[in-house]
Amino acid sequence: MEYANSIKSVALIRRLPEDTSILHKLASGIAEFLSQYMSLFQTTSKSNYDKIVGRYTDMVIAQRDSTLQHSL
16 A cells, blocks of 8 residues: 555656756655665665665765755
8 A cells, every 4th residue: 555655656746847946856856766765675685775775865965965055
């Protein structure tokens, strides 16, 4: 059930209109994270999964910081 709700959330987030706002970029990052999270959860071991998610989270945070810096 939770997996089905996540799929619906990803689909709704991806339907947001194209925009250059920080909110849209954040929503796109969340959608990408959820998509990768669901596929990795089914195919990798827990330790490998944690490493991959940690790297992806660092990348998303760096992108967010860069976006915020450019918008100021």
